[in-house]
Amino acid sequence: MLSDTVENRADGKVEQLLDRAERALADDLVPVGIFNDDALFRAEMDRIFGQTWVFVGHESEIPEPGDYVRRQIGLDSVIVTRGREGEINVLSNYCRHRGTELCLSDQGNAFRFRCRYHGWTYRNNGDWVAAPQLREAYGEPLDAREWGLPRAPRVGTHQGMIFASLSDDVPDLLEFLDGSAWALDLIMGLAPRGMRVIAPPDRWRIKTDWKIPSENFAGDAYHLGIAHQSIEQLHIAHGLDKSSHLIHTFEFENGHNFGGHAWTQFVSPEWECWRYPPEHVARFDLDKLSERDARIVRDKGPSVGTIFPNLSYIRAMGGTSRGGAPAVFTSFRQWQPVAPGLIEVWNWFFAWDFETEEEVARSHEAGLFAAGVGGLFDQDDAVLWQGPARAAESPWLKRLDAHFHLQQGRNSPIDQSPDPDWAGPGLHRTTSYGEHQQLSFYRQWLKQMQQGGRGA
Amino acid sequence: MSDLWVKAAQFLGHEALLLDERRFDEWLDLLHDDLCYEMPLHMVSEGKGARTAPTAYLLNDDKGMIATRVRRLSFDTAHAEAPASRTVRTVGSICVLPGGSEGSVEVASTIILHRHFGIDPAPDIIHARRRDRLVVEGERMLLAHRTIAIGSAVLNMPNLAVFL
Numbered sequence: 001m002l003s004d005t006v007e008n009r010a011d012g013k014v015e016q017l018l019d020r021a022e023r024a025l026a027d028d029l030v031p032v033g034i035f036n037d038d039a040l041f042r043a044e045m046d047r048i049f050g051q052t053w054v055f056v057g058h059e060s061e062i063p064e065p066g067d068y069v070r071r072q073i074g075l076d077s078v079i080v081t082r083g084r085e086g087e088i089n090v091l092s093n094y095c096r097h098r099g100t101e102l103c104l105s106d107q108g109n110a111f112r113f114r115c116r117y118h119g120w121t122y123r124n125n126g127d128w129v130a131a132p133q134l135r136e137a138y139g140e141p142l143d144a145r146e147w148g149l150p151r152a153p154r155v156g157t158h159q160g161m162i163f164a165s166l167s168d169d170v171p172d173l174l175e176f177l178d179g180s181a182w183a184l185d186l187i188m189g190l191a192p193r194g195m196r197v198i199a200p201p202d203r204w205r206i207k208t209d210w211k212i213p214s215e216n217f218a219g220d221a222y223h224l225g226i227a228h229q230s231i232e233q234l235h236i237a238h239g240l241d242k243s244s245h246l247i248h249t250f251e252f253e254n255g256h257n258f259g260g261h262a263w264t265q266f267v268s269p270e271w272e273c274w275r276y277p278p279e280h281v282a283r284f285d286l287d288k289l290s291e292r293d294a295r296i297v298r299d300k301g302p303s304v305g306t307i308f309p310n311l312s313y314i315r316a317m318g319g320t321s322r323g324g325a326p327a328v329f330t331s332f333r334q335w336q337p338v339a340p341g342l343i344e345v346w347n348w349f350f351a352w353d354f355e356t357e358e359e360v361a362r363s364h365e366a367g368l369f370a371a372g373v374g375g376l377f378d379q380d381d382a383v384l385w386q387g388p389a390r391a392a393e394s395p396w397l398k399r400l401d402a403h404f405h406l407q408q409g410r411n412s413p414i415d416q417s418p419d420p421d422w423a424g425p426g427l428h429r430t431t432s433y434g435e436h437q438q439l440s441f442y443r444q445w446l447k448q449m450q451q452g453g454r455g456a
Numbered sequence: 457m458s459d460l461w462v463k464a465a466q467f468l469g470h471e472a473l474l475l476d477e478r479r480f481d482e483w484l485d486l487l488h489d490d491l492c493y494e495m496p497l498h499m500v501s502e503g504k505g506a507r508t509a510p511t512a513y514l515l516n517d518d519k520g521m522i523a524t525r526v527r528r529l530s531f532d533t534a535h536a537e538a539p540a541s542r543t544v545r546t547v548g549s550i551c552v553l554p555g556g557s558e559g560s561v562e563v564a565s566t567i568i569l570h571r572h573f574g575i576d577p578a579p580d581i582i583h584a585r586r587r588d589r590l591v592v593e594g595e596r597m598l599l600a601h602r603t604i605a606i607g608s609a610v611l612n613m614p615n616l617a618v619f620l
Contacts, residue, residue, distance in 0.1 A: 108502030199512030
């Protein structure tokens with residue numbers, strides 16, 4: 001029987017907001033309120049970040065036994081460790097005795113973690129292993145698992161990308177990733193040793209809701225010509241206002257969405273393989289791909305996207321002026337929720353394992369100039385994304401029961417139907433018009449929020 | 457030594473004035489053509505306190521890239537700074553370091569950048585430490601190398617569209 005506790009009232013409000021979202025999404029709208037609501041945010045931290053596969057890093061960041069990095073899953077601080085047999089564990093970072101954090105560094109190497117408060121010690125798989133004056137204090141060792149650090153029940157990797165789920169009640173990683181696993185294969189798996197992280201992630205804070213940048217990278221080609229017009233004025237980018245034609249899309253199950261720039265169709269047959277130079281493409285192993293996939297890589301390889309819930313990706317050619325040719329950079333970024341209306345962006349640059357030091361430096365340089373904390377593209381997005389969280393707090397918009405508009409394409413003459421001849425995963429459209437990918441993202445969000453509220 | 461300090465302090469104060477007043481072309485004239493302007497990434501590794509990862513940067517610009525940023529700032533389509541932020545730069549803890557050579561001086565300083573952008577309800581404040589190499593060319597001083605370390609692990613601003 002429901003008692004009238006604060007929690008129940010808050011949950012009631014969450015379910016009401018989700019009901020409104022469900023009605024809205026049926027009409028290709030979303031309520032403004034979902035972008036800055038305390039109760040909803042808390043529910044998201046449990047129902048999305050506590051019950052979904054979430055990205056925590058790349059294998060190249062913890063290559064040796066004992067290596068660890070400190071990461072976030074939603075609001076949770078976790079330690080991602082590499083064991084002696086190569087296994088990866090994702091551990092809660094709070095001592096089981098009184099909660100003091102075990103790991104304060106960003107990365108390191110240790111097979112044990114000892115708490116600074118009372119000395120409780122854990123193996124890097126989370127098992128409780130020791131405490132000071134053990135016999136006098138506790139008589140005998142505590143149970144290794146019962147008092148060990150909580151361990152994410154599911155950890156999986158694909159193309160070296162490490163995902164973890166704090167809930168055991170999730171499908172296998174590959175099933176969850178659906179077609180985004182295929183996209184990762186084309187993005188990262190074109191050479192035997194794939195890609196590696198160039199440097200630890202850079203981090204910066206934006207006053208926005210995590211769903212806003214996630215949906216942007218899922219399918220927002222439409223903003224490029226306006227939001228990033230200054231880059232065109234610099235003659236660094238070209239044809240940004242044609243992006244909705246240029247970016248063809250891949251919509252997968254479970255809210256994952258990618259886009260690929262159809263350069264060879266719109267600009268030049270020489271602009272294949274993300275415009276990597278020929279000597280770079282020569283080091284890809286395209287022969288192992290199916291004819292269909294090889295064609296996709298050449299003509300419109302995935303260049304932008306979001307893996308639900310909050311991992312996005314961009315690969316583009318960036319200019320620098322260090323007297324050298326432009327270079328292609330690869331960035332994965334995670335929109336970490338911090339509080340309602342506040343995120344922290346974690347941005348990783350990747351390089352191909354086969355690249356020379358010079359090539360890596362150039363790619364990194366191009367990436368830093370276009371993306372990241374000082375990057376010309378990210379700079380502008382950050383300020384534009386601050387509006388939604390403030391709008392969500394607007395008393396006037398609340399009174400109006402205002403919604404944001406995702407009805408683009410309803411009256412558009414552009415054919416947005418999925419390509420009937422597409423035999424690859426998911427749906428493939430030869431246009432970005434229609435905000436279909438953003439809708440796919442919100443529908444997955446709604447589904448998880450409503451499922452999570454009903455319990456596992 | 458103190459004469460150098462005065463010259464360095466004057467240079468840094470003048471630089472802050474130019475940037476706060478958005479006189480970017482005049483500021484570009486203070487930059488050496490071979491400028492290296494970098495912000496290494498600092499992470500915390502166990503047992504060692506803050507440590508720079510060897511290949512990690514938040515920013516790694518040369519003069520050409522800075523000039524491109526300046527040119528972009530003149531467009532009203534550069535949303536990150538449209539309208540232009542109000543900024544106040546406080547430069548302090550100025551210290552001439554040993555290791556300068558004939559014609560150049562190594563200077564450490566701190567900067568507090570107070571930045572209020574657009575209709576944001578509150579300003580952003582960022583603290584950083586800088587290590588500069590100033591070279592003397594005749595009567596003028598030019599900035600040849602600047603290494604910036606911001607005072608927190610996470611940048612508390614939505615972007616770095618302003619110069620530190």
